[in-house]
Amino acid sequence: MINVVGIVPEQHPDRTRLFMQWKQMNWPVMIDPLNLLDVEAVPVTLLIDEQGSILSINPSAMDFQQFAGLGQPSSTVKPEPAVKPSLEKLAQDAESGTAKARIDCADGLFLWGGEARLDEAISWYRQAVKSEPFNSRAHFKLGVALRRRAETEKHQPEDFAEAVAHWRRALEINPNQYIWRRRIQQFGPRLDKPYSFYDWVNEARKEIIERGETPVELNVEPSGAEFAFPESAFTQHPAELSEPDPDGRIARDQQGLISPEVVVVPSTGEANPSWRVHVSFAPNAKLDAHWNNEAEDTLIWVDPPESVTVDQRGHRVAIPPQPVSDETRRIEFEVQLPGEAADPVEIPVYALCYVCEGVNGTCLYRRVDLTAIISSPEREAP
Amino acid sequence: MTYSAPMILAKGFRVVLKTYLFAALFGVSSLSFSNAFSLPFKVGDPFPKLTLPTLEGDPLSVQSLKGKKTVLHIFASW
Numbered sequence: 001m002i003n004v005v006g007i008v009p010e011q012h013p014d015r016t017r018l019f020m021q022w023k024q025m026n027w028p029v030m031i032d033p034l035n036l037l038d039v040e041a042v043p044v045t046l047l048i049d050e051q052g053s054i055l056s057i058n059p060s061a062m063d064f065q066q067f068a069g070l071g072q073p074s075s076t077v078k079p080e081p082a083v084k085p086s087l088e089k090l091a092q093d094a095e096s097g098t099a100k101a102r103i104d105c106a107d108g109l110f111l112w113g114g115e116a117r118l119d120e121a122i123s124w125y126r127q128a129v130k131s132e133p134f135n136s137r138a139h140f141k142l143g144v145a146l147r148r149r150a151e152t153e154k155h156q157p158e159d160f161a162e163a164v165a166h167w168r169r170a171l172e173i174n175p176n177q178y179i180w181r182r183r184i185q186q187f188g189p190r191l192d193k194p195y196s197f198y199d200w201v202n203e204a205r206k207e208i209i210e211r212g213e214t215p216v217e218l219n220v221e222p223s224g225a226e227f228a229f230p231e232s233a234f235t236q237h238p239a240e241l242s243e244p245d246p247d248g249r250i251a252r253d254q255q256g257l258i259s260p261e262v263v264v265v266p267s268t269g270e271a272n273p274s275w276r277v278h279v280s281f282a283p284n285a286k287l288d289a290h291w292n293n294e295a296e297d298t299l300i301w302v303d304p305p306e307s308v309t310v311d312q313r314g315h316r317v318a319i320p321p322q323p324v325s326d327e328t329r330r331i332e333f334e335v336q337l338p339g340e341a342a343d344p345v346e347i348p349v350y351a352l353c354y355v356c357e358g359v360n361g362t363c364l365y366r367r368v369d370l371t372a373i374i375s376s377p378e379r380e381a382p
Numbered sequence: 383m384t385y386s387a388p389m390i391l392a393k394g395f396r397v398v399l400k401t402y403l404f405a406a407l408f409g410v411s412s413l414s415f416s417n418a419f420s421l422p423f424k425v426g427d428p429f430p431k432l433t434l435p436t437l438e439g440d441p442l443s444v445q446s447l448k449g450k451k452t453v454l455h456i457f458a459s460w
Binding site: 001002003004005006007008009010013014015016017018019020028029030031032036037038039040041042043044045046047048049050051052053054055056057064067077078079080081082083084085111112176178182186195196197198200 | 419420421422423424425426427428429430432433434435436437440441442443444445446447448449450451452453454455456457458459460
């Protein structure tokens with residue numbers, strides 16, 4: 001008898017569940033989004049004996065065959081039960097003040113405490129980073145937790161941007177950690193991608209459905225950056241529309257009915273730098289604002305300075321079928337700068353959308369402006 | 383909970399073997415690993431004591447699998 005077990009250090013381990021359903025892999029998988037195992041790259045395969053010792057790392061086919069054929073299960077070695085850590089005990093230890101205790105507590109809260117304990121985990125990571133600013137693992141983990149919160153209803157405006165900043169700081173301290181590098185590249189520009197991270201998702205769903213099964217649902221759908229394929233040269237795409245408000249005549253959203261957010265993810269390397277800009281617009285829940293979907297799509301225009309190249313200027317976000325909705329609307333675009341560009345470079349972006357005040361309030365056609373700021377890495381360190 | 387049903391393991395083992403060999407030979411997308419990267423463990427070491435949640439949310443550790451041989455595949459779906 002041989003146990004077969006996986007460990008996945010992905011930000012979204014639930015995507016592995018879909019991958020395994022697709023590949024009909026049904027062995028247990030442990031999730032390690034914080035990379036507690038501390039591997040620098042994947043895949044790594046280990047052969048482990050009955051006592052729990054490592055016999056082989058990245059074995060050859062011959063090693064596999066020998067391992068499969070050797071010996072019988074040991075009745076003298078007793079398994080040790082796997083037990084969830086006591087979050088209360090971890091919290092008590094964290095109060096004692098060492099950075100390690102704070103990080104251990106945050107790890108436990110993140111892995112075992114669910115969304116309800118996410119804010120606490122972030123708070124402990126923040127304290128750890130503050131007391132040990134060169135602790136690269138703490139920076140990485142804080143980024144993981146912030147990105148997780150960015151995908152929940154507890155989302156704070158700067159979560160994703162901060163996550164990227166902490167991942168970058170972690171990688172700056174330890175540039176050999178490819179798990180961390182991949183985490184940034186997952187959301188970064190095409191020129192910096194080693195491969196498409198989640199291009200397999202649609203193919204997997206199609207094949208699973210063709211087998212007569214229902215694909216497992218993902219907690220968070222991959223974004224454009226996560227589907228995007230790498231490219232070797234910066235490519236510009238035709239705009240989906242001409243500039244919709246060239247003279248700036250559409251009334252601005254003075255009430256703040258729409259909350260815009262912009263996050264800039266740079267390349268992880270210095271060669272051929274580019275930036276992927278994530279822009280989102282959400283109705284302001286505090287004002288009970290919502291989209292009106294009875295008219296036309298949300299139009300978004302990127303208006304870079306003359307010397308700055310973007311891959312696409314005009315974007316269209318299709319409206320959903322229901323008459324009103326409150327989803328976050330997102331676009332992404334990429335930026336390349338000339339060598340002599342000012343620092344920072346400001347790229348204006350605006351959206352034109354139909355938004356309503358309150359449940360029975362007036363619906364308005366409004367323009368929302370924001371600025372994407374592209375800075376050199378030295379100015380962005382958290 | 384048991385993970386030792388022979389049919390499941392035989393299939394799982396084949397998949398690991400196939401995935402591993404395919405990755406090693408053809409460099410599939412998730413193949414970031416090369417011997418240039420250092421690992422936090424070496425042959426002969428006990429596997430680190432680490433309890434993690436499974437995809438189903440249950441606690442699991444390599445130590446809880448002692449008594450049987452284990453193939454551990456650390457991978458990502460990308």
